[in-house]
Amino acid sequence: MSNKYLIFLGCAIPYRVSAYEISARKVLGKLGVELVEMPEFNCCGLPFNAVSYETMMILAAKNLALAEQLGLNILTLCPGCAGTLKKVNKILKADKAQREEINAHLKEAGLEFKGNIETKHLLQLLKEDVGVEKIKASVIKPLTNLKVAEHNGCHILRPKEYIGFDDPEDPQTLKMLIEATGATCLDYIDETECCGAPSVGVSDKVALALAKDKLSHIKQVEAQALITICPFCHIMYDTNELRIEKLFNETYGIPILHYPQLLGLAMGMCPEELAFSELRVNASNLLKQVNQGANKP
Amino acid sequence: MTEAASTPTQNREQPVKASELDPKFKYELQKIHGSEKILKCFQCGTCTSDCPVARFSDSYRPRTLIHMAQLGLKDRVLKSDTLWLCAACFTCTDRCPQDVEVAAVIRVFRNLAAEKGCFPQVFRDQASSLLESGYAYKIPELRIKKRESQGLPPLPKGNPENVKKTLKGVKFMERIQKPQGETASEQ
Numbered sequence: 001m002s003n004k005y006l007i008f009l010g011c012a013i014p015y016r017v018s019a020y021e022i023s024a025r026k027v028l029g030k031l032g033v034e035l036v037e038m039p040e041f042n043c044c045g046l047p048f049n050a051v052s053y054e055t056m057m058i059l060a061a062k063n064l065a066l067a068e069q070l071g072l073n074i075l076t077l078c079p080g081c082a083g084t085l086k087k088v089n090k091i092l093k094a095d096k097a098q099r100e101e102i103n104a105h106l107k108e109a110g111l112e113f114k115g116n117i118e119t120k121h122l123l124q125l126l127k128e129d130v131g132v133e134k135i136k137a138s139v140i141k142p143l144t145n146l147k148v149a150e151h152n153g154c155h156i157l158r159p160k161e162y163i164g165f166d167d168p169e170d171p172q173t174l175k176m177l178i179e180a181t182g183a184t185c186l187d188y189i190d191e192t193e194c195c196g197a198p199s200v201g202v203s204d205k206v207a208l209a210l211a212k213d214k215l216s217h218i219k220q221v222e223a224q225a226l227i228t229i230c231p232f233c234h235i236m237y238d239t240n241e242l243r244i245e246k247l248f249n250e251t252y253g254i255p256i257l258h259y260p261q262l263l264g265l266a267m268g269m270c271p272e273e274l275a276f277s278e279l280r281v282n283a284s285n286l287l288k289q290v291n292q293g294a295n296k297p
Numbered sequence: 298m299t300e301a302a303s304t305p306t307q308n309r310e311q312p313v314k315a316s317e318l319d320p321k322f323k324y325e326l327q328k329i330h331g332s333e334k335i336l337k338c339f340q341c342g343t344c345t346s347d348c349p350v351a352r353f354s355d356s357y358r359p360r361t362l363i364h365m366a367q368l369g370l371k372d373r374v375l376k377s378d379t380l381w382l383c384a385a386c387f388t389c390t391d392r393c394p395q396d397v398e399v400a401a402v403i404r405v406f407r408n409l410a411a412e413k414g415c416f417p418q419v420f421r422d423q424a425s426s427l428l429e430s431g432y433a434y435k436i437p438e439l440r441i442k443k444r445e446s447q448g449l450p451p452l453p454k455g456n457p458e459n460v461k462k463t464l465k466g467v468k469f470m471e472r473i474q475k476p477q478g479e480t481a482s483e484q
Contacts, residue, residue, distance in 0.1 A: 198386075
């Protein structure tokens with residue numbers, strides 16, 4: 001299998017979640033995954049699904065058609081982009097009538113959807129292409145004294161019909177990848193529940209209540225950090241944790257790490273390389289713990 | 298921002314007048330991609346009881362919205378502010394014992410509401426960014442410049458002209474520029 005992927009950044013990551021991109025590129029480089037930049041890009045389409053389904057279909061298909069021209073599979077860091085591109089790819093490959101309809105629109109820009117590439121999210125690539133054994137072998141500084149919790153987010157799991165590489169009710173991939181770093185991944189209540197991010201801007205009250213609920217469950221099991229793989233979930237917890245603490249009169253102090261930041265630490269990279277300074281919730285206690293672990297005989 | 302003041306709970310509690318029912322609405326929905334299976338819903342309530350938004354919202358109830366649509370309360374459904382609270386987590390879709398694809402049905406309601414100009418401002422902002430840059434957010438210049446110092450490659454170029462060309466046939470620009478409809482206003 002080719003280890004060369006077209007990296008699809010999406011909009012949220014370059015907008016405000018650069019630590020995820022920086023750490024992912026570092027880690028993938030070390031694992032021998034070659035990344036090619038998209039020559040041209042537009043939004044995957046997901047945000048516009050609510051207003052116009054056809055718009056979402058066209059925007060996604062346009063990106064797929066661009067990738068097809070290069071003959072490369074797409075790697076996304078954002079589960080929203082992954083879910084959308086996977087869904088549209090699957091529908092258009094199977095349904096000739098819809099394919100012809102969408103292609104009539106793409107033709108206006110000289111493009112055509114043919115259906116000969118695939119899309120994977122970082123998590124799926126790490127599981128299926130790199131493999132957990134290779135990840136374990138890359139760990140030189142096992143994070144054995146860390147206990148963390150995971151948050152998959154929705155679009156990497158559901159709808160199962162279109163995503164389908166993990167069990168939406170009891171997902172294992174992220175847990176397995178976290179444990180490959182030597183850290184312990186704790187179970188907690190309602191692990192697969194939504195972070196609330198999509199409701200921001202429509203009702204902040206509901207969105208923050210959802211995030212607060214999850215943070216409380218994570219605090220209950222005394223997790224030292226929460227590990228995410230989605231830019232929106234990360235913004236929801238990291239950017240809003242302080243606000244949630246004030247609003248609900250709670251104290252969490254839980255650092256929110258992008259998975260590649262955690263893996264990077266275990267690979268022996270330093271926090272500066274992995275853009276820890278971009279995190280809003282201070283992770284210095286966690287980093288101290290990591291270093292103490294490393295000094296143990 | 299607070300949750301919308303006018304809720305479907307209130308809409309639901311108002312007496313139903315026979316004159317406001319559109320008996321053909323459910324058949325119209327059966328023909329739209331995403332809501333084909335709306336008549337299979339037998340109101341078991343799995344969607345609402347498993348909905349994370351419903352747990353924290355006083356008004357968003359997917360089962361109620363589907364019931365209202367089945368009854369033909371078209372205007373009440375499409376003008377309901379709470380339509381826009383769905384977080385598209387797809388829990389309802391995966392767990393519906395009747396395979397109704399509840400989240401897709403909610404999406405169809407939203408699309409029909411948007412046709413009439415009823416949708417929150419946040420979508421207009423994202424659309425204007427898309428049509429200007431190809432990205433759903435206006436990426437600040439500072440961020441773009443900072444990439445170099447962070448050791449990141451330049452961002453791929455958006456091609457808004459091509460985006461506009463491909464979206465001409467679905468009248469996206471017209472829909473986005475429609476004046477704000479009666480409800481779905483931001484609080």
